[in-house]
Amino acid sequence: MVSTQGLERMKQARARLVLNQLFFGSASMGLRFVVDENCATAYTDGRIIGFSPAFIDSFSDIAHVEFIVCHETLHCLMMHPLRLQGREHRLANIAMDYVINGICKRAGLKLPKECLYDEKLSASNMSFEIVYALLAKEEKEKKAKAGNGGQGSASKGQEQASGSSKDGGADDDQGNAQGNAQGGSKPEKNGNKGSGSDKPEPWQMGEVREAKSASGHEMSEAERAQLENDWKLAAAKALAQARNTGTVPAGMERLIKDLTVKKRDLEDVLRDFIVRTFDGDYTWNRPNKRHIIRDIYLPSIKGESIPLIAMVMDTSGSIDQEQVSYFQAKVNSVLSEFNTTVRVIYCDSHAYDGGEFTNNDLPLKLKPKGGGGTNFKPPFKFIEKEGIEPTCLIYYTDGYCSSFPKEPDFPVLWAIYGQERQVPFGEVVMLTPQ
Numbered sequence: 001m002v003s004t005q006g007l008e009r010m011k012q013a014r015a016r017l018v019l020n021q022l023f024f025g026s027a028s029m030g031l032r033f034v035v036d037e038n039c040a041t042a043y044t045d046g047r048i049i050g051f052s053p054a055f056i057d058s059f060s061d062i063a064h065v066e067f068i069v070c071h072e073t074l075h076c077l078m079m080h081p082l083r084l085q086g087r088e089h090r091l092a093n094i095a096m097d098y099v100i101n102g103i104c105k106r107a108g109l110k111l112p113k114e115c116l117y118d119e120k121l122s123a124s125n126m127s128f129e130i131v132y133a134l135l136a137k138e139e140k141e142k143k144a145k146a147g148n149g150g151q152g153s154a155s156k157g158q159e160q161a162s163g164s165s166k167d168g169g170a171d172d173d174q175g176n177a178q179g180n181a182q183g184g185s186k187p188e189k190n191g192n193k194g195s196g197s198d199k200p201e202p203w204q205m206g207e208v209r210e211a212k213s214a215s216g217h218e219m220s221e222a223e224r225a226q227l228e229n230d231w232k233l234a235a236a237k238a239l240a241q242a243r244n245t246g247t248v249p250a251g252m253e254r255l256i257k258d259l260t261v262k263k264r265d266l267e268d269v270l271r272d273f274i275v276r277t278f279d280g281d282y283t284w285n286r287p288n289k290r291h292i293i294r295d296i297y298l299p300s301i302k303g304e305s306i307p308l309i310a311m312v313m314d315t316s317g318s319i320d321q322e323q324v325s326y327f328q329a330k331v332n333s334v335l336s337e338f339n340t341t342v343r344v345i346y347c348d349s350h351a352y353d354g355g356e357f358t359n360n361d362l363p364l365k366l367k368p369k370g371g372g373g374t375n376f377k378p379p380f381k382f383i384e385k386e387g388i389e390p391t392c393l394i395y396y397t398d399g400y401c402s403s404f405p406k407e408p409d410f411p412v413l414w415a416i417y418g419q420e421r422q423v424p425f426g427e428v429v430m431l432t433p434q
Contacts, residue, residue, distance in 0.1 A: 006053025007035055013065040021070065021107065023242035023249055028073040030234045040200050043207035044072040046081035046227055063110035070109055071206040074100045077235050077256070081211035082224055083128060091139070093203040095132035098122045100206075107249040116202045124251055130418065133322075269429045270334060270394065270413075274306065277392040277411045306340040308356075310390035310410075312379045314397035315370025316348040323417050326431070327396040328366045330415070334394075335359045343388060346370050351378035353386075374401035380408055395426075 010033045018025030036043075036050040043050050049072045059065050075081065080096050094116060101115050102122025111117060121131050211227055213219050219227070235256045242248040311334070313327045335342055335357060344354030348370035357364055376395070383390065392411040399414075399421040412426030 004053075006051065006056035007033060009056050009059075009062065009065050010049070010051065010069060013062060013069045016062065016066055017069060021066075021109070021249070022245055022247050023238045023252060024070045024073055024107070026238040026241050027077055027234050028069050030230065031073060031076065041204050041207065042068050042072060043204075043209050044075050044081065045209045046076050046079075046211040046231070049073075059112070061110065064112050067104060067109045067111060067115075068206055070104055070107075071100055071115075074103055075206065075208050076231055078128065079228055079231060080128065080208045082228060084208065084210050087132060088136075090201075090203065091135055092128075092132055093208055095121075095135055096128050096208055097203050097206070098131050099126055099128050102126070103249075103252075103255070106251065112205065114202045115205055269415075270330070271337065273394070273411070273413045273427065274309065274334070274338060274340075274392065306338050307391040308341045308343055308389070309334065309338075310343045310345060310379075310383060310388065310393040312345045312347055312393060312395045312397075313354070313366070313368060314348075314374065314395070315346045315352075315368045316374040316398075316400070317371050318374065318398055318400050319370075323398065324366075324368055326417065328364065330396065331357075331366065332362060332364050335362055335364065340391075343390065345379045345382060347375070347379045348372040349375045349378070351382035353382070375403045376401050377403055377405040380405040383408075 014025060014028050016025075017028060031044065032048045034048045034050045035053055037052065039050050039052050039055075041052060041055045049069065051068070056065055056068070059068075075096060078096075078100070080100075084092050097116040098118055098121040101111060101117045102124065105111055105117060105122070106124065116122075120126075121134070211219055211224065213223050239248060239253060239256060242252075311331055313324070313331075315324070331342060331344065334340070336359060339359065341356055341358050343356050344366065346352040346354050346369045349372045350370075352369040354366060354368070374397075376397075379393075379395070382388075383393075390410050392413065393408070394413045394415060396415045396417065398418045399416040404424050407425035414423050414426055414428045415431055416428060417431045
């Protein structure tokens with residue numbers, strides 16, 4: 001017979017969140033609690049919180065059950081079930097947990113001793129994708145150094161995911177230790193699995209599983225969009241309620257707003273920015289050819305061509321090859337969609353002419369120059385000196401610079417890869433490369 005005590009404690013924890021952490025409590029109302037005896041701990045897929053009653057009952061402190069509810073709710077607010085996207089499941093969950101647990105700790109939630117937390121990886125300026133990239137890079141380097149496929153070597157994320165974090169929750173819960181002996185999560189058909197050991201790893205305390213349709217199959221684009229929109233609405237409702245009582249958790253309003261920007265496809269942002277700048281419009285008479293192959297029909301831009309677009313690529317020493325490749329892909333994207341000319345300018349502490357390109361040059365293979373310090377002024381001086389008259393300027397950068405020029409007389413879009421920052425003029429879109 002299935003115990004109902006775990007379910008009652010989950011309901012009690014949610015009620016306490018509504019009273020003490022209204023934002024999280026309100027947002028958690030969008031998730032159903034589902035008793036799952038086949039699960040060793042707890043998980044979410046964006047629709048439910050599945051949990052083992054034995055795991056929930058193992059916590060002697062109800063505050064730790066509140067943490068589980070809040071933890072899983074935050075995964076959904078951050079759209080994590082929609083952001084796995086083929087990444088290695090275990091490493092992705094580790095990265096997500098570092099980010100989520102940092103938010104929980106800053107909000108005053110009581111973290112169990114075993115959960116993943118690190119002062120750097122759980123910092124407020126970290127996103128899931130950034131932490132995942134850092135852990136994957138470290139793991140790759142450790143394996144290469146070991147020279148034996150990674151045996152006998154583990155990354156920081158792996159080490160902390162296999163035991164309690166050095167900076168984890170301050171509380172040692174005896175009952176929680178008992179719960180962690182219940183056994184690992186069972187492998188799922190989609191490949192989401194635990195470590196295979198009897199003891200769950202810390203990342204399995206609140207696992208994220210790929211979002212599925214109501215029938216259990218892979219979600220369609222429409223279903224993914226609907227689930228994302230549902231959580232955006234839930235976040236907006238929770239924020240409104242928390243604002244009314246003056247209980248919005250520190251940084252949460254900015255985080256939710258930032259997430260909404262990040263989730264937008266960069267091609268959509270570029271398209272909107274260019275069209276608004278050009279003062280053009282869309283037409284359905286000629287569907288956008290780039291998306292027809294995916295059975296997605298989007299309008300194309302009216303008019304024969306768009307005047308020159310300046311695209312600046314930050315090539316300072318803080319930019320790595322992955323970022324350069326990402327920037328290059330977006331230059332190709334603009335040229336493949338719009339009938340225009342792109343003037344590429346590289347910049348570290350100096351500006352370098354990268355040449356002019358049209359769609360006749362596709363696929364574009366850029367040869368960046370730079371590698372020094374960072375200064376945002378040189379590209380604008382270069383444009384003025386060369387008499388270039390761009391319709392608009394798109395500046396790809398990691399944002400590590402405070403030397404800005406005066407605002408030019410053409411629109412500027414700052415596409416910032418990494419840490420959020422303020423700019424004195426122009427629009428900003430935060431990039432989260434996949």
